[in-house]
Structures are given as C-alpha cells and as structure tokens.
Amino acid sequence: MDTAKAVALRAKNEHFSWKDCFEKFANPFSDEIRAEALPVLAVTTTSGTGSHVTQASVISDSINKEKLTLFHSCLFPKESFVDPDFMRTVPQTTTAVTGFDAMCHAMESYFNPRANMLTETLSLQAISIIVETLPLVLEDPENIELREKLAYADTLAGICLSNAGAEAPHPIAETINGYFPKMAHGETLALVYPNYLSHASTAIPNKIETLIQILKNYRPSKDTGSLGELASETMKDFLRAIGLDKPFTFAGDKDALVQELKEKLFFNLPLTDSKQMQEILAKSL
Secondary structure, three states: OHHHHHHHHHHOOOOOOHHHHHHHOOOOOOOOOOOOOOOOEEEOOOOOOOHHHOOEEEEEEOOOOEEEEEEOHHHOOOEEEOOHHHHOOOOHHHHHHHHHHHHHHHHHHHHOOOOOHHHHHHHHHHHHHHHHHHHHHHHOOOOHHHHHHHHHHHHHHHHHHHHHOOOOHHHHHHHHHHHOOOOOHHHHHHHHHHHHHHHHHHHOHHHHHHHHHHOHHHOOOOOOOOHHHHHHHHHHHHHHHOOOOOOOOOOOOHHHHHHHHHOOOOOOOOOOOHHHHHHHHHHHO
16 A cells, blocks of 8 residues: 555656655655645555555665655545455454554554644544454454454544654654564564653653553553553553564674664654664663
C-alpha cells in the first residue's frame, strides 16, 4: 500500500527525483508545496498500518539502512476498502505485530501535544478496543467479529495519527528497522515501548495513568516504586500476552551497533529530544 502511494506521488511529479521527494515531503505538519498524486484505492489486508487513512508512505532504503517517510495530503487514498474477511487467514505473528503497531499509532497520537479533543477520544477508543480484542483474536483468528473490531480500531488509530502525529517510539523503531529490515515494525516498537513509557511518565503523567487504567488487567499485582516503572511493567505484561516480549539478540558488537544507530537520531520531537531518544534506544537493545 505504501509503495503504491509513493509511486502515485512520483508519477505525477516526475520533475522531482526520489531524493527530492524524500527531502521535500518529509514533514507531515509543515506548509506543503503544491503536488498531486495518482488516485489510490487502498484495500487493507491487516489491522494494521493505518495507511489507508493517512497522508504517509513509509519506504525502506536497504542501501542506506533507513526507513523513510513521505508526507503529503495528496497521499490520502481516494477510497479505502476495509473488509475484515480478508484478515481471517492472517498468521498469528502478523496479527500481533500489526495490531500492536495500530495500538502504537493510537497511543502516540494520544500522547502528542498536537492532540485535540476529537483525536484523544478516538485514540482512547482505539487503544481500548485493541487491548481487549487483540489477545482474543490471537486465540480465535477466524472470528469475524473480533477481526472487524481490530479493523475498526486500526482505522481510528490511523485517522488520529494523520491529525496528531507520532512520538518518539516510531522514529526509534524505524531506525532499528533500517538496520534489521526482516524484523517486523511491531516487533521493534515492542522493544522500545516499555522504556519509552518510563520516560514519558514524567512529561505526561496523567495520560500515562489513563493508559495504565486501560491496561489494568495487565497491571502487576504489586505496584512498583514509580509511575514510570509501573507503566513499563504493565506494558511488558501486555506484550507477553500477545507474544511480543522477545528480547533483542545480536551476534556482533552491540555497543558499536547502538552507537551507530544513535547517530541517526539527531532531531527533537515535542516530548522527547534527541538525547532522550538515544537513551531510550540504548536501553531497549
């Protein structure tokens, strides 16, 4: 889907090289330059990336070991077709990683200072549906009602993401994915999230408390010493329930790897500066 969106943009803007595109269309909330794209009809087969309702196209650059994103309002699909029947046969692991990705879209758009009353409401609804439904659909993958709920939550999360934007977990996870493209995006997000929530608890404690309440069934029976530790442990329990509590393994020099990855994170986000992102990355690997 994202490849189709990128090709649709490039096809109507042949005067731009691919390098130009990734430079000129790199920010979702900056003033746009004029551009058009071929119309895209999006058909979802997972729940999901949310790309069927966003202005983004994420592309892997295997040569430079990067995941790059194009942003422009012309990249919104003209029509989107969401049929949960297509998702009945999605494998368990793919269901887990794409479902958690959708949950991350909802969480990050909720955390982001750009959030508003509408996106916060829809984000919380999406998070709640995924927390309730994802563990169940992993046990009963052909249950069409559960698949429909996940597809709905994925759509809500994508709408919120397109309006409020992501936070630090996505660029950190995408930096890891650039070097390890065979890892699913949801897997790299799962590595990052416990440490990110610990960090975010100082900046947005009320929103972190709300998230913990939604995840109350995964809250440790004995509370830990701080809100950050509680959020981290609660998320770890949820990730365990959906099979994404896997540690990062690397046969080479991990310190050198971490240092190389850190050098990709020299920019600031509303809640997390570059130094904090580098610290979260190092703790997550």
